Amino acid sequence: MLNYINAITEEKSYSGLQMKEFKPVMKLIIRGKKREFLSAIGKSLNLLLPTESNTSSRSDKLTALWLSPDEWMIYSNETINSESNEYGTENLLNKNISKTNLGAVTDITDQFVLINLKGDKIYDLFETGSPFNFNDFRNKEGSVAQTILAKIDIIIHNQNPNEVNLFVRRSFSQHLFSWMNDSASRL
């Protein structure tokens, strides 16, 4: 993670809702279709990629989100060293996946911003600006959805009933965060 001027600088708190950026977190997109790809990932990371739609899997250090039948996002559960742009996981996957032509690995650490939301009003906030039906999502821990919030593409990951991780592209993050603050102040 390089030292950028961050779009989201503060932690916001409302009744039943807290929002803050969680950083720095390593994020990777991996793509591949072959069965060997799935087993190579499993062996390299000690993590089985979820093959069922809208689900995720988790190991001690990493979480894998299902994005599409041949695409997953992997992110670190804990924060990483902010001084370096080198990630052990990425290097390992480059060696075992990219160089053996099983699939593609892309570093998106600096492309996506992770916003952590906590509280019992998360879904009240989402429902003000998203066409997605959250009924199944909110009841199933670990579920993942890619949808729109205030016309911005987001990826959301259900941590537990009162906590959601939200990924948004960096260029949209400031606008989305200010929109969420506006919306949350009227809940």
Place this chain on the structure above:
Amino acid sequence: MFVINCPYCGEREQSEFKAGGEAHIIRPKQPTELSDDQWAEYLFMRKNIKGIQFERWVHTHGCRKWFNVVRDTSNDVIKAVYKMGEKPPTK
């Protein structure tokens, strides 16, 4: 506005998708041997039926996969959804 059942993600609202025009148009094997009229027929001419139409859609704000939809254009009722490469339902 209507709901589309994405074959990969499940039911989502229409605003997450983009329409990609008529489905099952086959590219001519030898484009160089066609007349301009035949090429234009392939390239531009599309059906615009009031009733059952076969269309391609893409889940732009979701899994970004293309798939086919059988839609009644008169009332937006979706009769079937099937993946790319699969045969269209006959009924």
